[in-house]
Amino acid sequence: MTEQNATSWAVLDQAHRALRDVAASVPPDAWDRPTPCAQWTVAQVLQHAAGDQQGYAATITGEGWPTENPFEPSGHLTGDPVALVESATRSAALAWSTVPADGPDVTTPLPVGPLAPWVGAAACALDAAVHAWDIAVATGQPSPLTPELAAALHEAAVQFVEPLRAFAYAPVLPAEEGDGPVEVLLRYLGRSPAWTP
Numbered sequence: 001m002t003e004q005n006a007t008s009w010a011v012l013d014q015a016h017r018a019l020r021d022v023a024a025s026v027p028p029d030a031w032d033r034p035t036p037c038a039q040w041t042v043a044q045v046l047q048h049a050a051g052d053q054q055g056y057a058a059t060i061t062g063e064g065w066p067t068e069n070p071f072e073p074s075g076h077l078t079g080d081p082v083a084l085v086e087s088a089t090r091s092a093a094l095a096w097s098t099v100p101a102d103g104p105d106v107t108t109p110l111p112v113g114p115l116a117p118w119v120g121a122a123a124c125a126l127d128a129a130v131h132a133w134d135i136a137v138a139t140g141q142p143s144p145l146t147p148e149l150a151a152a153l154h155e156a157a158v159q160f161v162e163p164l165r166a167f168a169y170a171p172v173l174p175a176e177e178g179d180g181p182v183e184v185l186l187r188y189l190g191r192s193p194a195w196t197p
Helices: 010-024 042-061 081-096 117-138 147-157 181-188
Strands: none
Touching (some): 081 117, 147 181
């Protein structure tokens, strides 16, 4: 990670690194593969993830909004997908680097009202990290979610996910014996840890 992409939010830095690394390792013939996000291909998930990072940045800075609706990604990659992710995560990192941890609640693109800075930064990180997982499992890559990252994201997710359940997250999946922090997070977000294409 370059210095300009680093923030004071470790969870966000880890999530951004995961999304960049996974995007850079997608095989050239894998962009049309299905993903855990029903109805979306790998290309669409990547466009959505990049658009969401731009949305978080623009909500803080007031500029640089995504040019495409992140919730209606076209799946048509007209440029370098890795560059798209690099640009989006850089914008989000720079925006969040201006938000103090002990500052007032911050507005995000989420329709839940302002959030405590740590929750807002973790919400931005959750979006990047979980979509990195979606892309990874769809393209045969190892999971980018570490137990430590997943535990931190889950701690924040319980602060804002429930009001978004109707349109952004599927119902919670039942726990299974042996679940660790990664499985707990994925099931909480309605994703099966065992998903395969």
